[in-house]
Amino acid sequence: MERMILYPGCLVLSRFHEYELASRQILSKLEIEALDMEEFCCCGSSLVPGVRDDWINLPAYSLARAERLGMDIITLCGSCTNTFMRANFYLEKDPDLLERANSRLERLGLGYAGTTTVRHIVEILVDRVDEIRESVVSPLNFNVAVSHPCQIMRPSEILPEQDTVSCQAMRGIVSALGAKVVDYPKERGCCGSTILLFDRGMALEVGKRKLESAIEGGAEMMSVCCGNCLLLLDRYQSQMELKNGGRRMPLISLPQLIGLALGFPQDEMGVFRH
Amino acid sequence: MRIEIPKECDQCMKCAACCVVTGMDGHSIASELNELASSGAWNCANCWRCIEVCPRAVDIFGFMMQRRKEEEIPELIRKGIDGVFRKGFWFGDSQFNEIRGLFGLPVVRFLGREKVALLMADEGEGS
Numbered sequence: 074m075e076r077m078i079l080y081p082g083c084l085v086l087s088r089f090h091e092y093e094l095a096s097r098q099i100l101s102k103l104e105i106e107a108l109d110m111e112e113f114c115c116c117g118s119s120l121v122p123g124v125r126d127d128w129i130n131l132p133a134y135s136l137a138r139a140e141r142l143g144m145d146i147i148t149l150c151g152s153c154t155n156t157f158m159r160a161n162f163y164l165e166k167d168p169d170l171l172e173r174a175n176s177r178l179e180r181l182g183l184g185y186a187g188t189t190t191v192r193h194i195v196e197i198l199v200d201r202v203d204e205i206r207e208s209v210v211s212p213l214n215f216n217v218a219v220s221h222p223c224q225i226m227r228p229s230e231i232l233p234e235q236d237t238v239s240c241q242a243m244r245g246i247v248s249a250l251g252a253k254v255v256d257y258p259k260e261r262g263c264c265g266s267t268i269l270l271f272d273r274g275m276a277l278e279v280g281k282r283k284l285e286s287a288i289e290g291g292a293e294m295m296s297v298c299c300g301n302c303l304l305l306l307d308r309y310q311s312q313m314e315l316k317n318g319g320r321r322m323p324l325i326s327l328p329q330l331i332g333l334a335l336g337f338p339q340d341e342m343g344v345f346r347h
Numbered sequence: 348m349r350i351e352i353p354k355e356c357d358q359c360m361k362c363a364a365c366c367v368v369t370g371m372d373g374h375s376i377a378s379e380l381n382e383l384a385s386s387g388a389w390n391c392a393n394c395w396r397c398i399e400v401c402p403r404a405v406d407i408f409g410f411m412m413q414r415r416k417e418e419e420i421p422e423l424i425r426k427g428i429d430g431v432f433r434k435g436f437w438f439g440d441s442q443f444n445e446i447r448g449l450f451g452l453p454v455v456r457f458l459g460r461e462k463v464a465l466l467m468a469d470e471g472e473g474s
Contacts, residue, residue, distance in 0.1 A: 083437035090450040097452075114435035114458040114466075119393055119408075120424055121431060123415030127468045131431070134458070134466055152393060159408075180465040227395035228408075263367045263394035271390050271421040275371050279392075343450075 077197075078139045078146045079107035082153040083115050084300035091343025092303060095328035096149055096194055098337060102208070103201050107147065110138060116153040117160075120270075132160035133174040137185035145190045147197055150300040151224030152267075155232070157191040162231045193225040194328065195298050199242040202249050210336040212251025217330070218292035219243040219254060220283065220306065222299035223263050243327060247296055250334035257290030259283045264297075266305035280305040281313040284322045288315065294323040296330050350413040355403045356380050362397035362407065376411040388414035389421050435463050 079100070081093045100107045115121075117131030136157065139146045148154040164171045165187050175184050198205065221240050226232060240261060244254045265279025284306060287295050297303055307324035315322065325333075332342040352358075358381045368375040374387030377397055388411050398407050420428070427437045435458035440446075444454045458466075 086447075086455055087436075087438045087440055087443065090447060090452055093452060094450055109453055109455070111456070112435075112458045112462070113455050114463065115431045115437050117431070118437075119391075121428060122412045123389065124420065124428060125467065130466045130468075131435075155393070155395070177466050177468075181462055223394050228398035230398070263392045263396070265367060265392055267391065267393045268368065270423045270427075272373065275368070275373055278371060279367060 074104045074106045076106045078144050080146050080148050082150040085149045092326040095332050099328045116156040118152050129160050130177045132157050136189040137183040139189045148193050151222035154193045155224040195242050206249035209334045213334050215293045216255050217247050217252040218287035218295045220297045220302050255290040255292045257286045259286035264302045266301035288317045298327040353405050356405045361400045365396045365400050367392040386418050388418050
């Protein structure tokens with residue numbers, strides 16, 4: 074069994090227990106043992122760099138922890154993925170920056186050489202799509218719109234694996250479950266969740282337009298793979314007046330959707346929370 | 348004095364044209380680069396499309412982070428960042444581990460204020 078560090082991130086740890094739980098179960102099914110960070114610390118997101126130049130010490134801490142164990146980090150949120158990849162990029166490019174980060178890490182008995190690989194769960198799952206396809210016991214006979222964790226794809230300077238984590242990854246996995254993946258104009262667009270932090274009304278409108286675009290594309294549900302997407306499109310959906318006769322657009326995370334197709338009980342997959 | 352617009356930027360408006368926030372008639376770093384507004388650096392959806400479309404490889408992220416230091420931090424972001432320095436966690440949830448326990452999820456221990464302080468520069472050094 075392969076062992077990796079699961080880093081759900083602040084938002085998923087706190088708000089999306091069903092997503093985290095399903096991720097753990099699917100990883101286990103795929104013979105990946107998900108270990109927890111011994112002492113969790115926020116990745117720093119892209120927000121801390123706006124107030125502190127030494128923001129990189131926050132992601133460097135988690136990267137160093139994983140490196141000491143010789144394990145990759147699996148993320149569940151686009152934002153954490155982007156921040157860790159950005160930190161690795163800067164630390165590799167700038168030896169002085171790495172030295173300064175290490176001078177701080179030493180205070181916690183840690184050091185970082187820059188070897189930790191960070192992978193969003195979509196990347197882990199798409200690598201095992203054949204195994205997932207072969208394990209399906211209840212093919213999903215409905216139309217699904219996918220919303221991609223956009224922060225794991227951009228910018229390409231920092232995230233060069235764009236091809237493997239491109240929009241085709243989620244589409245391929247959902248198709249492997251038997252569902253029909255629908256096309257819709259705003260599929261590649263940002264969900265707008267981070268806008269909630271500074272303009273709630275604007276965020277709701279961006280999310281509404283995305284959901285309506287998926288509905289017009291013929292989607293019966295939407296699958297996402299990021300805590301931010303879940304926050305806006307699922308939890309805040311009741312505050313959007315969708316032009317579909319007031320019906321709710323069901324939202325589900327990709328690991329939960331896989332779990333349903335693989336025959337995990339619905340209550341274990343937390344689908345009643347959506 | 349304000350951080351100046353990077354000299355590589357020729358204000359072609361491509362970033363503003365793809366920005367989610369400017370697309371909703373708001374102001375973002377793309378507005379600042381193109382001198383459409385003097386603030387908006389915190390108004391970002393983190394989609395990073397602007398960086399992708401920039402034909403002159405302007406360090407938009409670096410510019411945005413420097414401009415953010417000169418602009419007012421939105422309240423929710425301020426609260427979250429305070430939480431990160433308080434114990435290494437964005438939220439200030441009560442009964443956090445108790446609720447996780449109801450889902451059968453493992454207890455999370457946070458790095459904590461003292462260790463976060465060891466990790467980050469001393470007061471005045473890092474900002």
